[in-house]
Amino acid sequence: MFRFNHVNFNVLDLEKSLAFYKKALGLTVVREKAGENDLGPFRLVYLGDDAGSFTLELTWLAARKEPYDLGEGEFHLAFTVSDLAEAHARHEAMGCICFENKAMGIYFIEDPDGYWIEIVPEKK
Numbered sequence: 001m002f003r004f005n006h007v008n009f010n011v012l013d014l015e016k017s018l019a020f021y022k023k024a025l026g027l028t029v030v031r032e033k034a035g036e037n038d039l040g041p042f043r044l045v046y047l048g049d050d051a052g053s054f055t056l057e058l059t060w061l062a063a064r065k066e067p068y069d070l071g072e073g074e075f076h077l078a079f080t081v082s083d084l085a086e087a088h089a090r091h092e093a094m095g096c097i098c099f100e101n102k103a104m105g106i107y108f109i110e111d112p113d114g115y116w117i118e119i120v121p122e123k124k
Contacts, residue, residue: 006046006055007077009115010068014043014060016112021047021056024094024109025079025117030055039063049079070114078118087119 011017021027027047034043041062046055056077081087084105091097091109098110108116 006057008057010059076116082122084121
């Protein structure tokens with residue numbers, strides 16, 4: 001049987017990204033790995049939501065200086081939230097809402113590297 005484990009986002013400024021994910025989504029560091037390979041020093045930081053085992057891996061490569069090409073932005077990560085209005089207010093105050101679909105009752109936020117995260121209400 002296969003089960004989801006993690007998804008990876010490559011980031012340019014790890015500390016900025018960690019601060020964003022903590023403030024925007026309440027994610028916390030569950031484990032880290034650092035080392036060096038043929039590209040130089042790197043850090044992998046896995047963030048979790050304290051509710052499940054799925055994690056978001058943030059990969060930082062010291063040698064990387066230019067922004068990552070995210071293609072046409074057609075992929076995204078989605079989070080469910082119990083209080084959509086409260087989450088929306090938080091994200092609006094942070095200035096990170098990049099798209100809203102009010103008819104569907106969802107919206108997207110954008111992280112410091114341009115990744116989109118969908119926010120959807122819990123099904124009741």
